[in-house]
Amino acid sequence: MATEPLLVRDNPERHRFEIDLGDGSFAIVEYTLAADKIMFIHTGVPEAHEGKGIGTTLIRFALDAARERGLKVIPICPFFAAYMQKHAEVQDLLDPTWQKKFGLD
Numbered sequence: 001m002a003t004e005p006l007l008v009r010d011n012p013e014r015h016r017f018e019i020d021l022g023d024g025s026f027a028i029v030e031y032t033l034a035a036d037k038i039m040f041i042h043t044g045v046p047e048a049h050e051g052k053g054i055g056t057t058l059i060r061f062a063l064d065a066a067r068e069r070g071l072k073v074i075p076i077c078p079f080f081a082a083y084m085q086k087h088a089e090v091q092d093l094l095d096p097t098w099q100k101k102f103g104l105d
Helices: 054-069 078-086 088-093 096-101
Strands: 008-011 016-020 026-034 037-044 072-075
Touching: 008 054, 016 054, 026 054, 037 054, 037 078, 054 072, 054 078, 054 088, 072 078, 072 088, 072 096, 078 088
Parallel strands: 037 072
Antiparallel strands: 008 016, 016 026, 026 037
C-alpha cells in the first residue's frame, strides 16, 4: 500500500511548520524568528502518529527553510537539538553559541 508523501507547510501566522495528518490533528514544529536567526522551540507529533518519521520530516523541512532564508538555527527543542547533533550535514546552520554547546567550535 503506497502512502501519500507528507505535505509540510509554513504557517507564519501561528509561527510553526505543520503537517495536517488528515484526522483533525497536526504535527508541528513551533518557531520564533529574530533578526537572522530562527529558534525552534517545540516539536509535537500526536501520539497516534508517533514512530512514523513525521517529526524527522518536519525537522528536515524546517532546516531546509532556514538554509533557504539564510537563518542560523537555535534548537531549543530537545528533539530538534538531538537531530542536529546526529546530522553533521546540518550543523553549519547552528548559531555559533550552539556550535560551542555541541563542541563543534
